[in-house]
Amino acid sequence: xxxxxxxxxxxxxxxxxxGRVCLVRTPMRGEYAWDxxxxxxxxxxxLKAGRLIGRRCRACGRxxxxxxxxxxxxxxxxxxxxPLADTGTVITLSVCTxxxxxxxxxxxxxxxxxxxxxxxxxxxxxxKLGEIGRTLEEILDRxxxxxxxxxxxxxxxxxxxxxxxxxxxxxxxx
Amino acid sequence: xxxxxxxxxxxGMTKFVRRALETGQxxxxxxxxxxxxSCEMTLDQIDAVVLGSAPDAFDGVHMKVExxxxxxxAWGKPTIRGYVGGGTGVFAAIQGWYHIxxxxxxxxxxxxxxxxxxxxxxxQAAFNYIFDHxxxxxxxxxxxxxxxxxMNAYMTKYGLTKRDIAMVAVKNKRNAADHPAAxxxxxxxxxxxxxxxxxxxxxxxxxxxxxxxxxxxxxxxAAEHVARRVTNKPVWVEGVGWSLxxxxxxxxxxxxxxxxxxxxxxxxxxxxxxxPRKEIHIVEPYDPFDYKxxxxxxxxxxxxxxxxxxxxxxxxxxxxxxxxxxPSGGLLGVGNPIAAAGLMKVAEIFWQLRGEAGxxxxxxxxxxxxxxxxxxxxxxxxxxxxxx
Numbered sequence: 001x002x003x004x005x006x007x008x009x010x011x012x013x014x015x016x017x018x019g020r021v022c023l024v025r026t027p028m029r030g031e032y033a034w035d036x037x038x039x040x041x042x043x044x045x046x047l048k049a050g051r052l053i054g055r056r057c058r059a060c061g062r063x064x065x066x067x068x069x070x071x072x073x074x075x076x077x078x079x080x081x082x083p084l085a086d087t088g089t090v091i092t093l094s095v096c097t098x099x100x101x102x103x104x105x106x107x108x109x110x111x112x113x114x115x116x117x118x119x120x121x122x123x124x125x126x127x128k129l130g131e132i133g134r135t136l137e138e139i140l141d142r143x144x145x146x147x148x149x150x151x152x153x154x155x156x157x158x159x160x161x162x163x164x165x166x167x168x169x170x171x172x173x174x
Numbered sequence: 175x176x177x178x179x180x181x182x183x184x185x186g187m188t189k190f191v192r193r194a195l196e197t198g199q200x201x202x203x204x205x206x207x208x209x210x211x212s213c214e215m216t217l218d219q220i221d222a223v224v225l226g227s228a229p230d231a232f233d234g235v236h237m238k239v240e241x242x243x244x245x246x247x248a249w250g251k252p253t254i255r256g257y258v259g260g261g262t263g264v265f266a267a268i269q270g271w272y273h274i275x276x277x278x279x280x281x282x283x284x285x286x287x288x289x290x291x292x293x294x295x296x297x298q299a300a301f302n303y304i305f306d307h308x309x310x311x312x313x314x315x316x317x318x319x320x321x322x323x324x325m326n327a328y329m330t331k332y333g334l335t336k337r338d339i340a341m342v343a344v345k346n347k348r349n350a351a352d353h354p355a356a357x358x359x360x361x362x363x364x365x366x367x368x369x370x371x372x373x374x375x376x377x378x379x380x381x382x383x384x385x386x387x388x389x390x391x392x393x394x395x396a397a398e399h400v401a402r403r404v405t406n407k408p409v410w411v412e413g414v415g416w417s418l419x420x421x422x423x424x425x426x427x428x429x430x431x432x433x434x435x436x437x438x439x440x441x442x443x444x445x446x447x448x449x450p451r452k453e454i455h456i457v458e459p460y461d462p463f464d465y466k467x468x469x470x471x472x473x474x475x476x477x478x479x480x481x482x483x484x485x486x487x488x489x490x491x492x493x494x495x496x497x498x499x500x501p502s503g504g505l506l507g508v509g510n511p512i513a514a515a516g517l518m519k520v521a522e523i524f525w526q527l528r529g530e531a532g533x534x535x536x537x538x539x540x541x542x543x544x545x546x547x548x549x550x551x552x553x554x555x556x557x558x559x560x561x562x
Contacts, residue, residue, distance in 0.1 A: 001185075001525045001532060002354045004212045006204035010191030016287050020193060025294075043512045044308070064425070066309055072420055084464045089281030092330070092545055096375035100314075101296045108376075122391045124424040126310055126319075136373060142440070145330045164312045 012087040014016055042081070048161040050153050052084040054119045065119045084118035086151040087172060091115050091124050095139050107134045115150060128166030148172040175467035176444065177275030181401035181408030182560065184213030184394035188474075189339070190357045190509030193291035194388035198233060201390040202287040204340040208282065209392035212245075213404050220394070222249040223278035226256035226266030226286035227547070228512035230294050231300035246285040246392075256513075259304075260462060261416070262286060262551025263391070263516015264556035267545075268414045270395040271558070272450075275411075280397045288389040288511035304551055318383075319553055320423070322375035325465045330375060332480030334531035336377060340368035341486045342383055342464035343506050349493060350432075350503020352533035355518075358385055358508035366466075386461045387509035393524065399558040407528045412542070413447070415440025423551050434473025434548060437555035439478055441544070442475075445559045450475050455540035456526055457497065458519035460547045461504040469562040470546055471499065473555065498536045499525060516547035520558060527562045 015021050036044050042061060043066060047054040055067035059074040069142050086103050093112035097105055110132060112125040130152060133139040149169035159165040184210025188194070188201050196204065202225075210216060217237040225239045225246045234522040235241045246389075254273075256266035262287045276555075290297040301317035328334070350359035363381075373382035394404075401408040417436035419426060426432075438450070447453045459470035468482035476484055476497065485491045491499035502508055502522035505515045523543035525531045542561040548554060 001287075001530050004186040005355045006186070006188045006208050008189040008191055008201065008204060009195035010189065011193045016193075026234070036308050038333035040308050064422075066306075066422065068422075072422075076403070083512075092323045094326060094375045094377070095373075096316070096319060098316075098324065098374050100298045100302055100316035102298070109314075111313070111315065111323065111375075113323055113428070117344055117487050122425060122427065126313065126315070127426050128313060135535070136376060138377065145326065155277045162312055164311050 039069045043067050044161040047163065047165040048159045050156060051101050052086050052116055054082045054084050054123070057082050063118065063123065065123050065125060066115050082118065084116050088114040088116045088149055088169070090145055090147045090149055091122070092145055093129060093143055095136055097136060108136055108139060110139060110143065112169070122174045127166060128168045129170070131170040178277060180271050180274045180395055180411045181398065181488045182393050182411070182524050183396050183401050183404045183408055184209045184215065184550060185524050186212050186393070186439065187391040187518060187521060189355045190387045190389040190390045190399070190511060191261050192386065194289065194359060196289050198242050198289045199245035201289060201360045201388065202242050202285050205287070205390035206245065206247050206283060206285050207390040209394050213394050214373065215394060215404065215439060217247045217369060220247060220251065220282045220283045221274055221282055222252040224254055224256055224266050224269045224273065224282055224284045226262040226513040226517065228257065228259055228262055228288055231303055232290050232317045233287065233290060237322055242287055244480055247283050258550055258554045258556065260512055261516065261547045261554040261556040262513035262549065264518060264545055264547035264558050265416060265560050266513065267393065267520045268416060268556060271414055274395055280400050282395045284395060284517065285390065285392040286513040286517040288514045290386045290511060291388050299443060308314055318375035318378055320537040321463050322378045324375050325429045325463065328465055328469055328555060331429040334480070335484055336369060336452055337365060338483040338487065339465045339468065340365045340382070341483070342461065342467045345486060345491065346500050346506040349501055349505020349534065352507050353503045356507055357387055359503055378463065382464045383516050384505035384510035385543065387511040389490050389511035389514045390508060391514045391521055394522060395444050407562070409524045409527050409560050409562055411558060412561045413441035413445030415444070415554045416554065418550070419553035421551060421553065423553065426474060429547065430479060431469055431473035431555060433553055434470055434546065434555035435475065437557040438474045441557040441559050447559070454542055454544050456541065456543035456547040457499045458502060458504070458522050459499065461500055462510055462515065463507050463508060465501060466548065467504070470548060474544065474546060493534065493536055501536050510516040519545040519547065523560045527560060538552065
């Protein structure tokens with residue numbers, strides 16, 4: 001099969017840095033304003049008020065978060081809003097030491113999927129954990145899948161109806 | 175088997191490189207022309223073109239496939255784009271199959287191209303747009319998060335260690351040392367190298383991840399009456415399947431790829447396979463991260479849940495083992511130009527079944543192989559089964 005591999009030209013970083021090949025740079029800037037929609041719009045309004053909320057489908061019985069106006073399983077409208085707690089259980093987590101463009105972070109970020117109390121089992125949202133240390137080793141020592149956590153909210157006056165109205169989730173005292 | 179019999183009759187590819195001098199169009203042409211040359215066909219014998227490429231955002235070109243089309247031989251031909259994220263490479267071959275199986279066309283050129291390097295300073299910027307704009311992007315996510323979250327869920331559920339998983343990266347990077355197109359082949363790499371590489375998003379370390387890559391792969395597919403004229407070694411499509419999981423990824427059990435099982439069951443049923451562990455001789459599961467190979471082997475029902483690592487540890491998955499897994503070297507070793515990487519796996523099964531894989535040739539004259547890819551927001555499984 002070697003015959004059917006084209007001798008493609010690989011460039012090295014130096015080829016670009018030393019101008020051995022022509023490059024054209026054109027930045028693209030796009031700005032968007034997204035409507036939050038019926039279900040998530042209400043969810044955001046509740047966040048502003050310091051509450052988490054889900055949506056129940058009476059056909060399958062699931063209480064879903066993030067909420068949706070339709071049940072993608074039963075393919076029918078969902079039926080009612082269900083208040084949820086601001087506590088939950090960590091389903092999975094990571095300790096991320098780099099930014100999206102591969103720069104090292106001074107303090108690692110800890111993204112997690114958190115199953116929210118009051119929603120059906122396994123119904124999680126993505127957020128971050130906090131108050132768990134400042135180095136990789138320290139954090140790994142203090143976090144685990146299955147740990148109980150609670151939302152830490154922005155002060156009421158600073159909330160704007162966004163997922164970031166929750167600053168992070170912190171470990172619950174056991 | 176639904177529809178008419180369809181075979182792959184030719185395959186070609188570019189070298190996989192970190193950054194190619196060639197444009198996307200030129201890469202597509204290099205692969206397409208090699209595939210046609212390999213089966214001594216010319217473009218005028220091709221009825222239709224399937225062109226696979228992943229996010230437009232990599233190239234900064236809207237309607238990228240239309241942009242790529244001159245290089246892929248699509249001028250004046252019925253052309254369709256295949257795009258299900260990382261699952262595209264195998265999905266494009268499935269689209270080629272149903273174009274012909276349906277009776278609509280006799281010959282199809284399938285071309286998958288990806289040029290990730292154009293996106294500066296890092297193609298991760300393009301990946302950030304896969305996250306939900308309202309509920310996730312404000313948290314400042316990057317692509318590694320979801321892999322790290324899934325890997326941790328998988329490891330924790332089954333008590334797997336980083337060492338268990340690192341063995342996949344070692345096997346694949348060593349296999350890739352024998353692939354003439356490979357970017358990261360290394361015959362001497364060890365588990366310690368993987369375990370000592372930089373932590374990116376624990377539990378993911380640098381050498382757990384496949385590299386940013388430019389490249390293209392093409393195959394020629396034909397209906398039976400054409401295939402038998404073109405070659406005395408047609409490789410038949412015996413089964414295909416694909417399936418999509420819910421977009422609400424934080425509501426899923428991340429420790430098991432249900433969508434891969436759904437795709438595999440469809441493909442096995444079509445191929446009449448009752449006992450996949452006995453009837454599949456070579457596997458090319460999608461391996462953008464080392465744990466994904468294990469995850470996918472379980473979804474493909476080729477290993478019990480949580481037990482795929484044993485296939486690696488016991489050498490069963492080696493090229494000379496009972497069930498060779500990723501003899502090409504995979505995305506971890508050959509490279510990961512997203513859509514092209516999946517089609518590279520299909521091409522590998524094609525070459526292996528024809529006995530043309532050179533130094534990578536799996537012994538024992540394998541008669542049936544499976545290629546699988548995975549993508550979108552960790553939610554699509556695409557499976558193709560080939561046989562001779």
